[in-house]
Amino acid sequence: MTSVEAVLLPVGGDLYGLPMTWMREVVAVTAGSVTPLVTAPAVVLGLVNLRGEIVPLLDTAALLGVGTVPAPAFAAVLYTPYGPVGLAATGFPERAALDAPTGPSELPGTAGVFRVDRRVVVLLDPAVLIAPEHLGEPEPRARTSVSAGAG
Amino acid sequence: MAGLSVGQIRALFAQEAEGRLQSLSRLLLELEHTGGDDAVISAIFREVHTLKGSAAVAGLDHVSAVAHELEELVDDLRAGRRLVTPDVIDTLLAGSDRLEALISAPADDAAPVASGAATGRPDAQPAAGAAPVMNGHDVNGRASERDAPGGPAANGHGKPGAVAAPAPSPTPPPSRGGPNGSSAHSVVIVPTERLEELIRLVGEAASAHLRVGRLLTDRFDVTEPASYPEFNDLSRLLNQLQDKATRTQMVPVSTITDQLRRAVRDLARAQGKDVRWDERGADTELDRGVLRQLSDSLIHLVRNAVDHGIELPAERVAAGKPRHATIRLHAMQLGSEVIIAVTDDGRGIDVERVRERAARQGVDTDGLTEQELLELTMRPGLSTTSFVTDISGRGVGLDVVKSNVEAARGRVEIRSELGRGSEFRIVVPITLAVLRCLLVEAGGQRFALPFHRVVLTQAYDLTSQSHAEGRSVVWVNDQPVTVSALAHTLGLGRADSAGGPIVVLADGARRHAFYVDQLVGQRDVVLKGLSPVVLRVPAVAGASVEPDGSILVVLDPPGLIARAQHANRVAVLSPDVTRDGPRPRVLVVDDALTVRELQRSILERAGFDVRVAVDGSQALAKLAEETADVVLTDIEMPIMDGFALTTAIRAHPTLANIPVLILSSRASDGDRQRGLDAGADGYIAKSGFDEAGLLSAVHRLLGARV
Numbered sequence: 001m002t003s004v005e006a007v008l009l010p011v012g013g014d015l016y017g018l019p020m021t022w023m024r025e026v027v028a029v030t031a032g033s034v035t036p037l038v039t040a041p042a043v044v045l046g047l048v049n050l051r052g053e054i055v056p057l058l059d060t061a062a063l064l065g066v067g068t069v070p071a072p073a074f075a076a077v078l079y080t081p082y083g084p085v086g087l088a089a090t091g092f093p094e095r096a097a098l099d100a101p102t103g104p105s106e107l108p109g110t111a112g113v114f115r116v117d118r119r120v121v122v123l124l125d126p127a128v129l130i131a132p133e134h135l136g137e138p139e140p141r142a143r144t145s146v147s148a149g150a151g
Numbered sequence: 152m153a154g155l156s157v158g159q160i161r162a163l164f165a166q167e168a169e170g171r172l173q174s175l176s177r178l179l180l181e182l183e184h185t186g187g188d189d190a191v192i193s194a195i196f197r198e199v200h201t202l203k204g205s206a207a208v209a210g211l212d213h214v215s216a217v218a219h220e221l222e223e224l225v226d227d228l229r230a231g232r233r234l235v236t237p238d239v240i241d242t243l244l245a246g247s248d249r250l251e252a253l254i255s256a257p258a259d260d261a262a263p264v265a266s267g268a269a270t271g272r273p274d275a276q277p278a279a280g281a282a283p284v285m286n287g288h289d290v291n292g293r294a295s296e297r298d299a300p301g302g303p304a305a306n307g308h309g310k311p312g313a314v315a316a317p318a319p320s321p322t323p324p325p326s327r328g329g330p331n332g333s334s335a336h337s338v339v340i341v342p343t344e345r346l347e348e349l350i351r352l353v354g355e356a357a358s359a360h361l362r363v364g365r366l367l368t369d370r371f372d373v374t375e376p377a378s379y380p381e382f383n384d385l386s387r388l389l390n391q392l393q394d395k396a397t398r399t400q401m402v403p404v405s406t407i408t409d410q411l412r413r414a415v416r417d418l419a420r421a422q423g424k425d426v427r428w429d430e431r432g433a434d435t436e437l438d439r440g441v442l443r444q445l446s447d448s449l450i451h452l453v454r455n456a457v458d459h460g461i462e463l464p465a466e467r468v469a470a471g472k473p474r475h476a477t478i479r480l481h482a483m484q485l486g487s488e489v490i491i492a493v494t495d496d497g498r499g500i501d502v503e504r505v506r507e508r509a510a511r512q513g514v515d516t517d518g519l520t521e522q523e524l525l526e527l528t529m530r531p532g533l534s535t536t537s538f539v540t541d542i543s544g545r546g547v548g549l550d551v552v553k554s555n556v557e558a559a560r561g562r563v564e565i566r567s568e569l570g571r572g573s574e575f576r577i578v579v580p581i582t583l584a585v586l587r588c589l590l591v592e593a594g595g596q597r598f599a600l601p602f603h604r605v606v607l608t609q610a611y612d613l614t615s616q617s618h619a620e621g622r623s624v625v626w627v628n629d630q631p632v633t634v635s636a637l638a639h640t641l642g643l644g645r646a647d648s649a650g651g652p653i654v655v656l657a658d659g660a661r662r663h664a665f666y667v668d669q670l671v672g673q674r675d676v677v678l679k680g681l682s683p684v685v686l687r688v689p690a691v692a693g694a695s696v697e698p699d700g701s702i703l704v705v706l707d708p709p710g711l712i713a714r715a716q717h718a719n720r721v722a723v724l725s726p727d728v729t730r731d732g733p734r735p736r737v738l739v740v741d742d743a744l745t746v747r748e749l750q751r752s753i754l755e756r757a758g759f760d761v762r763v764a765v766d767g768s769q770a771l772a773k774l775a776e777e778t779a780d781v782v783l784t785d786i787e788m789p790i791m792d793g794f795a796l797t798t799a800i801r802a803h804p805t806l807a808n809i810p811v812l813i814l815s816s817r818a819s820d821g822d823r824q825r826g827l828d829a830g831a832d833g834y835i836a837k838s839g840f841d842e843a844g845l846l847s848a849v850h851r852l853l854g855a856r857v
Contacts, residue, residue, distance in 0.1 A: 035702035038641040052354025056685045082683040
């Protein structure tokens with residue numbers, strides 16, 4: 001079984017894997033470096049300036065429907081058909097090889113559950129996760145935070 | 152040219168020639184329009200002459216020979232030996248096309264031939280002294296003066312009868328471009344990837360500059376790098392550099408209008424139609440890639456207009472129309488969109504025929520409006536012409552235009568009136584544009600409003616406010632205009648967060664006023680479209696990167712107005728009634744006026760009831776008069792500092808529970824600990840101070856107390 005090279009994204013207490021083929025770079029973000037995008041869907045945390053490029057930063061937890069990222073510390077910037085898109089992480093993403101999945105995952109936009117050491121990693125499927133139709137209609141922000149701390 | 156290889160020289164020539172040929176084409180059309188303007192003829196001569204010389208330097212003798220032929224003909228015009236006629240223009244345009252084909256051909260294919268090249272056949276005959284090379288057209292009437300032994304037009308398309316004539320009377324120089332206005336002289340063609348790399352590096356430089364600012368603060372105790380002129384100069388220059396670099400990605404619509412005009416001209420000539428070309432707003436700029444995507448569709452639309460829309464002159468006269476028809480290209484930027492409209496005053500689209508054809512194809516046309524029938528013409532196979540022409544009736548139709556425009560994330564709109572003409576509008580969202588904007592603050596965030604939608608701004612005036620139909624209105628130029636708080640419309644504040652300056656925006660006939668916190672100023676903003684991932688964001692046109700690296704959101708006034716007007720009507724009885732309850736009271740204590748007022752401004756905008764004091768003792772006096780829900784204090788103050796104030800509050804029997812937040816430029820661990828020891832609930836270093844952080848800390852303290 002060929003392993004999947006991935007970047008592990010800490011999101012609160014969860015760990016999500018992003019296939020390396022999608023990864024462009026990881027950048028640190030702070031509350032001040034994210035410009036809120038008024039009237040945007042709740043999954044859009046805001047916009048970040050990536051060396052002059054304006055990149056949307058998406059709430060990874062909200063995309064998956066598991067709460068929200070309370071305070072993004074890093075953004076994993078992906079190459080996508082829609083241009084660069086950032087996924088918020090609460091801790092520094094590290095690289096790992098994902099071997100055979102230990103089982104299927106349940107959430108839309110995911111592609112299986114993997115084990116890295118003693119940690120559980122849920123592999124993301126960015127093609128589904130960040131498709132514009134997945135983002136939904138604009139709505140007021142009303143959110144509950146996922147617990148921070150892992151990662 | 153020492154040091155340059157032949158390949159490099161030819162690459163340079165190709166770059167130069169591209170600009171010169173564009174200029175030549177434009178000048179030739181101008182010449183036809185003005186009918187023999189001396190200045191235009193001289194400009195054409197210069198272009199052709201320079202092309203000839205440059206081609207020779209590049210070792211492209213076959214190109215030089217073609218240019219020489221053209222130069223001879225233009226020289227005849229200049230000397231008055233020949234009149235400017237449509238045939239002569241045809242010949243010159245064909246020669247220009249030939250030059251373009253030869254220059255763009257791979258080096259191996261560009262055989263050094265002339266007559267062979269004209270007919271598309273390889274030919275070993277040397278260029279010098281070769282036959283005329285203007286494909287399919289004869290330079291008639293000047294054989295005795297020509298040094299071309301092959302004689303005129305071997306292909307049988309020559310038109311006899313041109314006579315030598317006196318030079319036409321001079322007319323004023325053309326208004327657009329002009330003989331000396333050729334942009335080719337000031338244009339350098341740069342590969343796109345180099346520009347993109349340049350823009351990326353400028354972005355990197357701006358980012359590095361920000362890091363240097365942070366380094367100065369963190370490592371060298373420079374509290375405010377921006378207070379040093381040298382640092383500010385660098386910021387300003389990098390800002391300008393970024394702005395200019397970004398603009399290199401944008402090109403005016405005029406870069407493709409020459410080929411559109413040429414397409415109209417050639418087709419009209421071929422069909423015996425008299426068509427005038429008119430263009431407006433050609434300086435409207437849009438992203439180079441988008442314009443490239445649209446150019447084929449625009450060519451199709453203008454050819455379609457000539458072919459299907461415009462009637463023959465006799466038909467027009469019989470219908471009471473001017474003999475000459477007009478096709479107009481009008482480009483404009485409206486908010487977040489660029490519109491390129493192609494309008495003709497031809498026969499228009501017969502919607503009943505559209506209905507018949509659609510019905511024959513099995514389309515249910517019952518109940519369709521006229522507009523919906525018009526839009527059916529963008530379905531495959533629904534051309535309304537009664538015959539298929541060579542030009543635009545086979546295969547490629549409006550459906551292809553529609554799909555091409557949609558690929559550029561745009562749309563096509565049709566308007567047509569039978570007997571009066573048609574208009575096709577290509578509407579594409581802005582991916583990049585420079586907009587003059589009014590900058591405002593609302594809900595603690597800065598926004599840009601495109602200036603062309605701003606009707607006026609006016610100061611807050613309680614007496615100008617009223618209510619109508621459940622909505623707040625203000626009097627603007629003696630007209631009641633519905634007013635909303637911009638912050639509320641954007642979901643950043645409450646409906647009653649009124650009271651700042653008013654900005655009146657317009658969308659066509661609709662006007663709507665918005666309260667803002669503050670008018671910041673106006674300036675050009677380089678607007679970038681948002682990622683398709685966040686495309687469906689109402690009321691936002693795009694965003695721009697600010698000089699300090701932050702992002703400025705540019706609002707879309709039509710969307711904003713629609714959003715405000717669709718908002719639920721709130722029966723505003725009085726501002727106090729709609730409030731949720733008493734506003735939290737904050738006492739700001741700082742001896743620095745600027746800091747004090749900044750904090751007051753931020754907190755008041757966020758809905759707090761703010762009082763201020765200049766030192767600890769005054770703060771205690773004010774607290775004795777009326778307590779507060781939070782005290783926000785500096786440390787370094789005369790008479791009584793922040794530590795002493797905090798200690799005094801904690802020791803006071805009725806004030807002891809008031810949360811105290813210290814905000815100070817003293818950021819050492821020792822100071823922080825001393826403040827906490829004195830009883831402070833929080834400590835914010837001024838170097839890390841920002842609006843969101845302040846509000847967050849105050850809200851946290853209020854929440855904690857509750």
